[in-house]
Amino acid sequence: MPWGKACFPSVRRPDKLPVVPSVEEVERFFEKVGTLKHRAVPMLCYGAGLRISPKR
Numbered sequence: 001m002p003w004g005k006a007c008f009p010s011v012r013r014p015d016k017l018p019v020v021p022s023v024e025e026v027e028r029f030f031e032k033v034g035t036l037k038h039r040a041v042p043m044l045c046y047g048a049g050l051r052i053s054p055k056r
Contacts, residue, residue: 018051 021029026046033039 030039030043033042
């Protein structure tokens, strides 16, 4: 083909900052979870900084 990659500039998506809940929101969330046994997994995930990655 007579044209190269320079003829097709790539479109760059703007970077989005993650939504970070406030301390009060996190406390309210953990208060709504029943027992300590059920609260342990989400607290561990939150404390370890784990998050769900969006599909791309």
